[in-house]
Amino acid sequence: MLVEHARSLIGITDASHAEYGDEGTPVITLLACSLQDQTITVEVTRGSRLARLYGKESATERTTCSYGLAPSLQHIAHEHGMRVAAVDETGEVRAIERVDHPFFVGTLYQPQLTSSPGAPHPVFVGLLSALPPGSSRLSADTQLGNPG
């Protein structure tokens, strides 16, 4: 999502992900300290969609990520309609969202790994809740038992 954002909106037409090789401008780079199979605490941006979904200021999440937004390009996560939705304990971007879109959320952690039948993850509830009226929704209670 950040590579597409960089290419289409920021103007870094050769934006690349370091995992695919060393061509282009690496927007996504290897983390100095891998977060592979780690549990992290994310601080959610006040006023963001993600904050409304979580209903709290921080959350514990699991991550399998070894890559993240390049330190020198952290600023692009809050430009051209994108907004930082969460950061980790080091202050680096861990979630993004668009302010001009019904639901466009990216996480540099894996919310599906903390979801459970009794506590569905807010990100996935938010995704399905964003579908337009007239869907098969019978009722929607978005007050969640948050994981983490």
Add this chain to the structure above:
Amino acid sequence: MPTVVVNVLIDLTAEHPYHRATLNALQHASSHLRIATDVRVIRTDAIDDVDDIVRPGTAVVIGPGSPYRNQDAAHEVVRAARERGVPLVGT
């Protein structure tokens, strides 16, 4: 009952725990909201037409497990969802 289509782009095998966790998380959310979902798993190298995936009334999940088999196709799906206002989450 009408059903909501959720297209899941993921290259990990169906047996991979992150693949299973992604589908399970959708099931948890759909049960919570009482929404019937038709979840369609698509490998990035099997994307023929972005318009089939990014349609009004559908949602898109970009699953974990990069590098993707077809990174450019994944980017096209992201771009189309952004431009068309189709709900998308990338994990």
